[in-house]
Amino acid sequence: MTIREALAQGAGLLNSAQVDTPALDAGLLLAEILHTGRAGLIAAGPDPLSEEDYRRFQALLERRLSGECVAYILRRREFRGLEFTVTPAVLVPRPDTETLVEAALEKITDSPRRILDLCTGSGAVAISLKHELPELEVWASDISEAALEIARANAARLLGGRPGTGFTVSAAPIHFFQGDLFAPLKNSPFFPTHYSLIVSNPPYVCTGEIQALSAEVRREPLLALDGGADGLDLIRRIIDEAPAHLIPGGRLLLEADPRQMKAITTLLETRGYKDILALRDISGQERVIGASIDEQRNSGI
Ligand code: GLN
Numbered sequence: 001m002t003i004r005e006a007l008a009q010g011a012g013l014l015n016s017a018q019v020d021t022p023a024l025d026a027g028l029l030l031a032e033i034l035h036t037g038r039a040g041l042i043a044a045g046p047d048p049l050s051e052e053d054y055r056r057f058q059a060l061l062e063r064r065l066s067g068e069c070v071a072y073i074l075r076r077r078e079f080r081g082l083e084f085t086v087t088p089a090v091l092v093p094r095p096d097t098e099t100l101v102e103a104a105l106e107k108i109t110d111s112p113r114r115i116l117d118l119c120t121g122s123g124a125v126a127i128s129l130k131h132e133l134p135e136l137e138v139w140a141s142d143i144s145e146a147a148l149e150i151a152r153a154n155a156a157r158l159l160g161g162r163p164g165t166g167f168t169v170s171a172a173p174i175h176f177f178q179g180d181l182f183a184p185l186k187n188s189p190f191f192p193t194h195y196s197l198i199v200s201n202p203p204y205v206c207t208g209e210i211q212a213l214s215a216e217v218r219r220e221p222l223l224a225l226d227g228g229a230d231g232l233d234l235i236r237r238i239i240d241e242a243p244a245h246l247i248p249g250g251r252l253l254l255e256a257d258p259r260q261m262k263a264i265t266t267l268l269e270t271r272g273y274k275d276i277l278a279l280r281d282i283s284g285q286e287r288v289i290g291a292s293i294d295e296q297r298n299s300g301i
Contacts, residue, residue: 004045006030006054010061017065025070029060032074067215080128084154089146091224093124096281097201099288100255101128103279104199107251107290108133114192115139116245118181118200118238121224123151125199126174127158138174139191141184144223148176181234182241194247201255202234203227231260232267239267242293249295251275258285265289 001009010026019025031041033056049057063073071077071092077084079093080101086092104115104125113133117126117140126140142148151174159173177184177191185191204227205213217225227233235254242252252273256264261278268276273291281287 001049003047003049006049028070030057033057069216079124082158084122084124086122090122090150091220096287099279099281101125103253103288104129113196115197116195119202120151121147123154127155130174140174141177141179143180145178148178152176196247196250198242199253204231204256206231239271246293251292253290255288261286
């Protein structure tokens with residue numbers, strides 16, 4: 001069997017199982033086995049595929065058919081031109097989340113600036129920001145130690161430096177710490193208490209909607225998806241607590257479900273935030289919402 005034939009057969013198999021992008025997925029899996037890229041795969045189309053590689057390809061197709069996404073199978077996913085390691089300990093970075101990074105970049109005008117990324121997961125947001133604006137001082141946290149391990153490794157590989165662990169942050173390009181949202185910042189001599197920008201892609205799926213998610217998404221960590229009954233548990237806490245950790249004029253940027261924008265706007269207004277603005281993702285849906293703390297406001301510095 002030639003590589004081209006194997007590819008067509010694999011794509012057909014994924015297609016009959018209603019996989020969204022069968023040809024793309026089959027191509028990525030076969031390219032991985034042959035240690036090549038998509039162009040290399042096309043060029044090698046007429047070549048024979050060895051029996052061993054065919055068996056390995058079938059094994060990866062089986063995994064894909066069982067609902068495992070290509071990113072978890074290959075253990076990597078590209079986000080803003082960077083290749084992130086991903087495992088089932090972290091959410092796979094989505095193109096939607098690029099809107100959050102773009103909104104943050106737009107808001108970072110003066111330097112030096114200190115930003116905090118809550119629920120960092122694979123570190124995609126924090127690392128992209130640091131990569132695009134190296135002078136930024138970036139702090140990032142997650143409640144999951146397993147996620148932080150991935151984020152630290154991604155930062156070390158993509159930004160250089162050693163993966164900082166715990167409080168030994170000096171050599172790390174990003175200061176990662178473990179904890180439940182703002183809890184570690186309270187009365188700690190180790191962390192700055194105030195930031196000019198706080199960003200987060202927190203879990204925001206309603207508990208009742210988790211079962212209806214695709215098989216692929218249901219393989220992602222529940223901790224990174226489940227936002228409680230209305231999906232707003234974490235968002236509510238972030239909105240409540242962020243003012244105490246933002247400098248006057250500082251800004252909060254949150255990713256959320258387009259259907260949650262109205263409720264979040266109300267929460268922000270009630271808490272006294274200004275300049276509330278929702279931004280659309282690449283599919284045209286309102287995906288990110290930003291708001292500022294008053295310039296005059298004494299946030300307790
Ligand atoms: N956008 C994700 C999804 O596709 C949800 C991510 C999150 O909860 N932060 O379900």
